[in-house]
Amino acid sequence: MLCAAFLLGQVALGNDFWLRPGQYHVSPGATVYVHRLMGQQFKGERWTGNSQRVAQLLHYAPNDTVDLTQVATQQDTLQTTLALNEAGTHLIGFTSTEASLTQTASDFNTYLKAEGLDQVLLTRQRRKQLDKPAREAYRRCAKTLVQVGTATAGSFNAVLGQALELVPEQNPYALRPGTSITVRVLENGQPARGQLVHIWLKAGAANQPATVQNVYTSGEGRVLVRLPPTPVEVLLTTVRMHPHPNAKTADWQSAWASLTFGLGKSGRR
Numbered sequence: 001m002l003c004a005a006f007l008l009g010q011v012a013l014g015n016d017f018w019l020r021p022g023q024y025h026v027s028p029g030a031t032v033y034v035h036r037l038m039g040q041q042f043k044g045e046r047w048t049g050n051s052q053r054v055a056q057l058l059h060y061a062p063n064d065t066v067d068l069t070q071v072a073t074q075q076d077t078l079q080t081t082l083a084l085n086e087a088g089t090h091l092i093g094f095t096s097t098e099a100s101l102t103q104t105a106s107d108f109n110t111y112l113k114a115e116g117l118d119q120v121l122l123t124r125q126r127r128k129q130l131d132k133p134a135r136e137a138y139r140r141c142a143k144t145l146v147q148v149g150t151a152t153a154g155s156f157n158a159v160l161g162q163a164l165e166l167v168p169e170q171n172p173y174a175l176r177p178g179t180s181i182t183v184r185v186l187e188n189g190q191p192a193r194g195q196l197v198h199i200w201l202k203a204g205a206a207n208q209p210a211t212v213q214n215v216y217t218s219g220e221g222r223v224l225v226r227l228p229p230t231p232v233e234v235l236l237t238t239v240r241m242h243p244h245p246n247a248k249t250a251d252w253q254s255a256w257a258s259l260t261f262g263l264g265k266s267g268r269r
Contacts, residue, residue, distance in 0.1 A: 015039060016198075016237045017047060017256060019094060019144035024233070024262030028087045028149050034080040036094070036142075042200040042210035042235050049096065051078045055139075056095040060155035062088030089147055089154030089173050095162050096140035100250055108134040115239040116196025116216070120252065123243075136241075137250035141165055145261040147173040163188060164240045164255035166197075169222075172261050178229030182222045183259070187240050191221025199225055200235040210235075231264025 020035045037044030051073035059066045059082060072079045084090055103111065109130060112121045124130050141162035152174035157167055170181040185192040195217040202210040215223045225236070241254040 016042075016044075016235075016258060017096075017140040017142055018044065018235055018237070018258040018260050019092060019142045020044070020233075020260060021092075021144055021146050024145070025147045026084055029083075029085055030148070031081060031083050032146060034082060034092055034144065036078070036080065041212070042202050042233075049078070050076050052076075053096050053099070054078060054094070055097045056093070056160075058091075058093040058160060060091040060093070060158045061086045062090070062151070062154040065155070065158075084146060084148045087149035087151040089145055089152060089156045089171055091155050091158055092144050092146065093158075093160045093162070093165075094140070094142045095160075098137050098139050098253075100135060100137045102133055102135050104133050105129075105131050108136075112241075115241075116214075117239065117241050120241050134252060135244075135250040136252045136254055137244055138254045138256060139163055141255055141257040143257075143259045145172065145259075159186065159189065161189065162186075162255070162257065164192070164238065164257040166236050166238065166257050166259040168259070172227065172234070172263060175227070177263070178227065180224055180226045183225055183236060185217050185221045185223070185238055185257070187255070191217070191219075192238075192240060193217060193219050193221055195221065195238055195240065197223045197236055197238045199223070200237070201228065202233045202235070203228070203230055227263065231262075233260070233262045235260050 015038050017038050022033045036047040038047045039045055054073050057068040057072045059068055141164050145156055152171050156171045164187050167184045168181055172181055185195045197215050199213040200210045217223050236259045239256050241252050244250040244253040
């Protein structure tokens with residue numbers, strides 16, 4: 001049974017990172033620029049990271065897999081313009097290198113509560129660290145799905161081996177409007193149980209506010225995503241955190257995962 005707690009509205013979150021193609025629906029042979037965005041509540045600005053922040057960039061076409069990491073990082077500016085020649089559903093996956101930041105005690109505690117990281121909060125309380133700043137080392141693990149033509153074969157459910165990743169079990173581009181899909185949350189390939197996932201839904205223009213559903217994964221690491229019958233852009237985000245294996249580097253090590261796709265005419269530019 002899927003465990004879900006649906007809370008529509010806005011919540012205070014950290015800075016999410018996600019991929020947004022110029023168009024989610026294109027014809028075979030199209031060239032698509034994939035935007036790298038960072039922000040809150042599905043409102044994003046251009047990510048300023050350069051090619052040195054890229055650990056891996058993969059393109060899963062329906063019948064081919066291309067590692068774009070070397071090509072995308074030959075220059076200082078990250079290159080994410082892709083030629084989508086094959087009809088079907090394409091998956092683009094991005095993983096960043098590890099970066100670090102330090103937050104005040106208040107900001108870090110608020111962030112932990114918003115992301116459902118209760119165990120980390122309890123550990124800080126047990127260690128009498130709730131009034132201490134925190135050093136966090138984090139990685140970004142992002143995916144996006146692009147539909148090319150009308151064929152729905154593809155690698156939509158490929159497991160990339162990211163530290164944390166969202167894996168849809170059905171192809172959203174193959175479903176009737178208004179149906180649901182299940183998405184697995186995997187940490188190093190294993191189901192992440194009791195994991196909070198934010199499901200952002202944005203309909204209409206890009207500047208329209210988004211709604212959010214806060215859902216916890218089942219014992220098998222699954223969440224149910226209910227899709228509206230109208231065009232919509234979808235963003236799923238989740239965060240996992242553990243004590244850093246090297247206390248000299250940071251106090252905590254986290255991975256931020258995201259998945260985007262757009263149904264109907266949503267997401268066109």
